[in-house]
Amino acid sequence: MLTGAGCSTESGIPDYRGPETARRARNPVQYREFVAHPAARQRYWSRSLVGWPAIARARPNPAHHALAKLERSGHIIGLVTQNVDDLHRAAGSARLLELHGSLSRVRCLSCRQEEDRAAFQARLVEANPHAVAVAAELAPDGDAERPDELTRRFVVPGCLTCDGILKPDVVFFGENVPRPLVEEAYRWVEESAALLVVGSSLEVFSGYRFVRRAKELGRRVVIVNLGPSRGDALADLRLESKAGEVLPRVLDSL
Numbered sequence: 599m600l601t602g603a604g605c606s607t608e609s610g611i612p613d614y615r616g617p618e619t620a621r622r623a624r625n626p627v628q629y630r631e632f633v634a635h636p637a638a639r640q641r642y643w644s645r646s647l648v649g650w651p652a653i654a655r656a657r658p659n660p661a662h663h664a665l666a667k668l669e670r671s672g673h674i675i676g677l678v679t680q681n682v683d684d685l686h687r688a689a690g691s692a693r694l695l696e697l698h699g700s701l702s703r704v705r706c707l708s709c710r711q712e713e714d715r716a717a718f719q720a721r722l723v724e725a726n727p728h729a730v731a732v733a734a735e736l737a738p739d740g741d742a743e744r745p746d747e748l749t750r751r752f753v754v755p756g757c758l759t760c761d762g763i764l765k766p767d768v769v770f771f772g773e774n775v776p777r778p779l780v781e782e783a784y785r786w787v788e789e790s791a792a793l794l795v796v797g798s799s800l801e802v803f804s805g806y807r808f809v810r811r812a813k814e815l816g817r818r819v820v821i822v823n824l825g826p827s828r829g830d831a832l833a834d835l836r837l838e839s840k841a842g843e844v845l846p847r848v849l850d851s852l
């Protein structure tokens with residue numbers, strides 16, 4: 599079982615490549631840029647300050663709930679997600695691999711100390727009271743558009759333990775998914791009769807590789823997605839449906 603951003607659009611979190619995604623140019627931060635340049639961190643955190651509350655407020659939708667129930671009924675052995683919004687956990691999915699981490703935590707790049715993102719939000723707001731009231735347009739994964747002037751004045755608090763650089767505990771562009779997570783996900787594919795993909799364009803290789811592995815192993819691949827995906831040619835069954843509508847129906851029919 600593999601999910602992507604399309605599983606959370608019905609919870610109000612935009613995806614990257616859906617039919618309703620604004621066709622605006624986006625420029626997500628690269629790992630090396632974030633580590634090397636204070637200005638990149640100011641840009642990231644000033645945007646995240648306004649993007650985070652919408653992520654924190656989002657609640658699981660019928661797709662998340664159906665998937666959690668399918669796990670409890672033994673139809674799903676585990677859920678691999680590319681999402682960083684914690685909604686599968688909130689819905690009760692227990693055997694969960696978060697390939698790209700979670701926005702709910704930040705981690706120090708020096709001492710590895712973890713801080714809760716909600717607590718860090720309070721520190722961001724305290725250090726930047728002027729930044730809170732500026733209107734922003736919500737972009738995917740807890741990001742938002744911000745004026746340059748505001749970004750330049752933005753104060754980024756350091757780690758509470760060592761004052762090191764804090765980074766959201768997610769995999770940035772230019773970083774790799776930790777190998778043990780990938781290996782565990784491959785094992786789940788091996789153990790399963792079929793791989794169900796929900797709400798992913800599969801453009802990102804870190805998800806697409808599991809579809810390829812499933813086919814190499816002779817497993818069936820079922821894709822539930824609005825619009826085309828890179829896995830379509832490999833799929834045994836493709837449903838052009840909203841995840842939040844079709845998954846509860848699947849559950850009812852079992």
Ligand code: NAD
Pocket residue numbers: 601602603604605606607608611612613614615616617680681682683698738739796797798799800801802805822823824825826827839840841842
């Ligand atoms: P993607 O944006 O590339 O693809 C999402 C797909 O889901 C699109 O094809 C879209 O048409 C489809 N879709 C949208 N709403 C749907 C619905 N209700 N039902 C069924 N399909 C629907 O997303 P991706 O493949 O996950 O890759 C994006 C990357 O960005 C991932 O690495 C992920 O970590 C990150 N991301 C995460 C979130 C999140 O955590 N919610 C949001 C945006 C991006």
